[in-house]
Amino acid sequence: MTKTAAIIGGGVIGGGWLARFVLNGWDVRVFDPDPEAARKIDAVLANARRAFPMLYDTALPTEGNITFCDTIGDAVTGASWVQESVPERLDMKHAVYQEIAKSVVSAAIIGSSTSGFKPSELQDGMDCAAQLVVTHPFNPVYLLPLIELVPSAQNPTEIVDRAKTILTSLGLFPLHVRKEIDAHIADRFLEAVWREGLWLINDGIATTEEIDNAIRYGFGLRWAQMGLFETYRIAGGEAGMKHFIAQFGPCLKWPWTKLMDVPELTDELVDTIGAQSDDQADGKSIRELERLRDDNLVAMMRALKGQDSAAGALINTHEKSFRPTIDATQATPVVSANRIIPVDWTDYNGHMNESRYGQVFSDAADVMMSAVGADETYVANGHSFFTVDIHIQFIKETHAGDTISVQSQLLEAKGKKLRLHHRMLAADGTLLATGEQLLIHVSLETRRACEPQPELAENLATMAAAHAALPDPKQTRG
Numbered sequence: 001m002t003k004t005a006a007i008i009g010g011g012v013i014g015g016g017w018l019a020r021f022v023l024n025g026w027d028v029r030v031f032d033p034d035p036e037a038a039r040k041i042d043a044v045l046a047n048a049r050r051a052f053p054m055l056y057d058t059a060l061p062t063e064g065n066i067t068f069c070d071t072i073g074d075a076v077t078g079a080s081w082v083q084e085s086v087p088e089r090l091d092m093k094h095a096v097y098q099e100i101a102k103s104v105v106s107a108a109i110i111g112s113s114t115s116g117f118k119p120s121e122l123q124d125g126m127d128c129a130a131q132l133v134v135t136h137p138f139n140p141v142y143l144l145p146l147i148e149l150v151p152s153a154q155n156p157t158e159i160v161d162r163a164k165t166i167l168t169s170l171g172l173f174p175l176h177v178r179k180e181i182d183a184h185i186a187d188r189f190l191e192a193v194w195r196e197g198l199w200l201i202n203d204g205i206a207t208t209e210e211i212d213n214a215i216r217y218g219f220g221l222r223w224a225q226m227g228l229f230e231t232y233r234i235a236g237g238e239a240g241m242k243h244f245i246a247q248f249g250p251c252l253k254w255p256w257t258k259l260m261d262v263p264e265l266t267d268e269l270v271d272t273i274g275a276q277s278d279d280q281a282d283g284k285s286i287r288e289l290e291r292l293r294d295d296n297l298v299a300m301m302r303a304l305k306g307q308d309s310a311a312g313a314l315i316n317t318h319e320k321s322f323r324p325t326i327d328a329t330q331a332t333p334v335v336s337a338n339r340i341i342p343v344d345w346t347d348y349n350g351h352m353n354e355s356r357y358g359q360v361f362s363d364a365a366d367v368m369m370s371a372v373g374a375d376e377t378y379v380a381n382g383h384s385f386f387t388v389d390i391h392i393q394f395i396k397e398t399h400a401g402d403t404i405s406v407q408s409q410l411l412e413a414k415g416k417k418l419r420l421h422h423r424m425l426a427a428d429g430t431l432l433a434t435g436e437q438l439l440i441h442v443s444l445e446t447r448r449a450c451e452p453q454p455e456l457a458e459n460l461a462t463m464a465a466a467h468a469a470l471p472d473p474k475q476t477r478g
């Protein structure tokens with residue numbers, strides 16, 4: 001399969017898809033008739049280039065190439081994935097599919113970003129209907145992993161399975177919507193919340209800001225990590241879900257919501273919402289709000305990554321698919337880190353906090369341990385290394401979004417003792433910091449020092465012999 005995607009429609013959502021593909025190393029061919037399309041795509045891509053790599057603790061694959069095409073046919077030719085993100089009008093989507101069908105290869109998958117149409121409505125009258133599925137994303141597509149993957153009866157299982165594999169390889173979470181319905185699962189849910197919000201404003205009960213506060217200080221945080229049902233299971237206490245339903249179920253029959261009624265979108269209501277939203281934005285531009293949103297999302301998703309939970313667990317799995325393997329026998333320092341500084345690592349001085357230098361060297365030591373066989377399995381089997389001493393020299397500052405790498409050298413591996421030297425470098429090779437670290441091999445059962453297992457001892461000896469030929473890193477600067 002060629003890693004080439006066609007992006008048909010490069011607005012808010014098409015631009016986000018483009019970034020997701022390109023930053024995962026896919027080449028992208030774009031068609032959008034808007035003369036301003038390239039400028040708008042550049043703005044989305046700039047945000048994505050800043051935020052997406054911060055989710056990961058290792059460098060992403062090399063970026064793919066972007067080609068702007070003059071016709072849908074040119075964009076689609078040779079593409080193994082075609083993503084349609086034109087405006088939400090059925091007639092327009094049908095006209096676009098007719099053009100796609102003329103040039104698309106039979107093995108390609110055609111995904112539609114539609115928020116509401118069912119796949120069977122989109123496929124109606126289409127020549128290559130079996131290739132088209134709904135792949136409904138969430139804004140910003142380059143950060144949020146959910147894709148509602150909605151097939152119809154016309155799609156063979158093979159297409160659905162392949163779509164899942166490709167979406168997963170892009171770090172996305174394909175949620176297979178087994179029965180096609182208007183607005184899929186998530187938008188149905190969002191519409192209900194949106195409708196209640198409009199009523200609360202219409203009836204003068206709450207402002208846009210008060211509604212947003214009700215979400216972001218409370219249940220929004222819960223939903224981001226456990227969703228609705230698992231959260232309510234816990235709310236039922238030890239008696240669990242059935243107890244929760246028994247207690248709160250009857251409320252559903254009370255007139256608490258206006259869920260089925262739609263408020264009249266009068267000019268007055270629209271003006272009220274517009275004015276309240278302007279007040280709430282307090283002069284911040286859309287670009288500033290996007291950046292704030294992206295920084296917050298990165299920080300939250302990185303926190304979940306640390307917990308290996310929900311969206312964070314997905315990032316960990318994706319990261320493993322492109323983490324480089326290390327040859328421990330080479331007589332060169334090991335490139336034990338190659339990454340972007342994330343926003344949550346910076347402090348009030350506007351640079352990476354000193355504690356994170358320690359984290360970078362700690363992560364580098366983990367890579368060195370893995371390279372010699374003291375990996376997850378070794379640790380799970382009851383042995384590990386504990387750091388007993390580290391000396392860090394802070395030489396130059398570094399900032400969020402900067403690329404850094406670490407070169408690690410094994411100085412000594414004698415019995416239980418392991419001594420490492422790390423050099424943290426900027427993208428241009430400038431030395432940012434050094435760390436000399438002493439680790440002791442331990443039993444995780446007794447929590448006391450012990451000799452490494454024979455295979456690990458052998459690997460350590462091999463690396464120590466290879467690194468013995470290297471110059472003394474303490475003499476090397478810059």
Ligand SMILES: NC(=O)C1=CN([C@@H]2O[C@H](COP(=O)(O)OP(=O)(O)OC[C@H]3O[C@@H](n4cnc5c(N)ncnc54)[C@H](O)[C@@H]3O)[C@@H](O)[C@H]2O)C=CC1
Pocket residue numbers: 008009010011012013014031032033034037084085086087088089096113114115116136137138139
């Ligand atoms: N904006 C959102 O929050 C979300 C939107 N969607 C869906 O994504 C799709 C696109 O929505 P947005 O990106 O928000 O709209 P948008 O208006 O930002 O972008 C649409 C783009 O399509 C281009 N276009 C128009 N006719 C075209 C044609 N014949 N061929 C190629 N490109 C054409 C336009 O020039 C524009 O750049 C819709 O189906 C929408 O339901 C899905 C998830 C979220």
Ligand SMILES: C[N+](C)(C)CC(=O)CC(=O)[O-]
Pocket residue numbers: 115137138139187190
């Ligand atoms: C408003 N919307 C229906 C276009 C929203 C979506 O489809 C998903 C999202 O990003 O909220």
